[in-house]
Amino acid sequence: MTMISSSATDAGRSDNGGTAVVSALAAEGVEVVFGIPGTHNLELYRALSDTSIRHVTTRHEQGAGYAADGYARATGRPGVCFVTSGPAVNNIASAVGTAHADSIPLLVVAPGPPRGLEGADIGGLHEMRDQRGHMAGVAERSVRVDSAAQAAAVIHETFANWRTARQRPVFLEVPLDVLDGAWDGRCLPTPSPPPMPACSPGDLTRATELLASAAQPALLVGRGAIGAAGEVRRLAELLAAPVVTTVTGKGVLDETHPLSVGASVRLGPAQELLTAADTVLVVGSTLSDAELWGWRPELPGTVIRIDIDAGSLTKNLVPALALHADASEALHALAERLASDHPGVVSPATRGAAWARAGHARAASADVAARDSGPWAQLNRTLSAALPDTTIVAGDSSQVSYYGTAHHWTTRAPMRLLYPTIYATLGYGLPAGIGAKLGRPEAPVLVLVGDGALMFSVAELATAVEQGIALPVIVVNNHGFAEIRDGMLAAGIAPVGVDLVTPDFVLLGRAFGAHGVRVTGIDELVGATRRALTADRPTVIEVDANAIGWQ
Incomplete structure (x- = not known):
């Protein structure tokens, strides 16, 4: 048995593994797919032609991945790619690595060797030793399925997980005989998505008290807060807290706002402001070296961290209090408690001083950045x-x-x-x-x-x-x-x-x-x-x- 081509499929057959994949994507509301047709993924395109999903052909698979990434970052909706096997998968790997590093929801669907021929080394067209394993090195999850029903289920599971957990790329390998084989229209039961993490009332109370008692609080905000811009602004105003963002969190607080220090966490003046704060709330950031450019955030003040990903709560900086929660939900709850339990916690004088600190750090950061620019x-x-x-x-x-x-x-x-x-x-x-x-x-x-x-x-x-x-x-x-x-x-x-x-x-x-x-x-x-x-x-x-x- 050798690697088969999907061109061998009966031209009249429509309900197959390709149909299962595309039907699942359509059910999840996917409107655009980026990719390049190839010998082995033709059945995806047969199914695609029966839907309203738009296909955009790029000139290189890496371009397809980056286009889907840009689509996801600009819209907040997942990016989806179709590529063929072997070299096409290699070509898109850098884009998948980029999406993984910056927490972007990207789904890449590709055909793989027929069942039973994984790693056979028989010289089949586009054959790789371990295509799924190769992509496991750059994707959050790399899955090879055994049936059309499982392929559909993995897609639904992926989209469900993205709604309640950290968004990172997934690679889906569909064996050629599954892609070409008949599908009965059924989908395997999909596991329940992880529940949206939520803070305990006790942790919320403690965080509220720490923030309310702070004389010079500050917020440090990353990409994990992009869906919580309104909540970031409300909490910052309630606390009169300057807001520093990472580059991936740029714009979470309007950079013309008097409390904005901008995307300046890499720069000395912003770092000095955070170091001088007696309480720092870090939201949705791993505080990575690539964001901080070598700065080690050993902050002397009390640090509180909020992140939807439990594993990120202690990366690069161990907090006094870790809140495993969606940023929007946690910030909303903190703001509600502050507004009800500590009304008027910020005086006009305190607010004016906070605006002055933020303005000074913003201007000084801009000057430092300009010297290198x-x-x-x-x-x-x-x-x-x-x-x-x-x-x-x-x-x-x-x-x-x-x-x-x-x-x-x-x-x-x-x-x-x-x-x-x-x-x-x-x-x-x-x-x-x-x-x-x-x-x-x-x-x-x-x-x-x-x-x-x-x-x-x-x-x-x-x-x-x-x-x-x-x-x-x-x-x-x-x-x-x-x-x-x-x-x-x-x-x-x-x-x-x-x-x-x-x-x-x-x-x-x-x-x-x-x-x-x-x-x-x-x-x-x-x-x-x-x-x-x-x-x-x-x-x-x-x-x-x-x-x-x-x-």
Whole structure:
């Protein structure tokens, strides 16, 4: 027996494993699937054609994964991908790793060898030694099913778990004989999802008392609080507590709010504010090194942590009190208790002092960030001020993103900066921007990346053109890997492999069918970006970093 092709399936058969997968996705409300058809996953596409689910073909499986990730980050809905077996699974693995690191709900469905041929090493098409095991290294869960009914059940179980637990990617492998085989329309019973964790009344009382008695409280907020923006604001105002966010939590509190210190936890002034606080409430963050850039948060004050993931409650900082709960539920309960049991806990003088502390830390952090940002600070500040405050920015592991957008783009709500914070992949920005625009067609979406990052996924310009979306793709061209070049020089290493030949991005954009524009000044960039937001297709806007004159 050898690896079979799904093209051998009877062309008239419809109710098979592919139907089971697609029917389950449709029942979960999936509207868009990103992916690439291949020899082994044709039955998924047979079933897909009978639904209203939109399929978006990317030019590389990694692009499909990043597009689904950007879709999920911008919409709050899970991203879904179809890929074929073997090399396609390898190609999407980096995207799955990115989603796992940043807690993004991503489902990847792929065919696998027929039952009984796992690891057979017989030279079958696309054969891998252990495809499921390979993906177990990057996904939260990697499942190989034995039946169409089980495939449907795993999908329903995955979506249910995402509603009550930490959201991380899942890989689903469907054997070829299951994908092609008949399905009777049934689904195996799905396990009950984990219940939404809830704090005990005693822990809520203790947390309330600690917060109410604090003279200088502060909040440190991460991605786990993006669904609790209103609750974060209410609690911060009740306590007169400055709010520092991680980059993944950027915008959870409107960055124009007087208590906002911004996405500045990496920076000294924000760290000093947290260290000076007598009580710090950490919400939805593992306090990872990638977020803190080497800072060890050994806070002398009382630390309270809230997280939906029990395992994250003690990572990198052990709290005095850990609340295993959904951020929205826990913050709402704390705010209600504070409002009823401690009315007027904050005086006008205390509130004014808190605003002053937050304002000082915000301004000082901006100054520190600007010193490291080169031209990226002014570029981001100017674009931020000139464009609608609902703009979604897709960044990348580029200097213009982590030195610029993360700190200098004023964000007024969560889910408006798409950035691969922890895995720090290259090639994320363009496909993520495509996914965001397809998920949020009414919102202004732009891509702002460096040339090194864009070249990793530049083929997705064809996807953007094919989808007919108005998407400014701003590429700041510094002709190579500037961050690595800087690191080599700082370490006394002669630069090797970092000064690169780059294409004429304007002509490249036009070759793909997009508009192409080159700008040399900030006014030109603002104008070109505004026009691109309402254009009839994507626009590649090239900015030569060596010609940037603003500081």
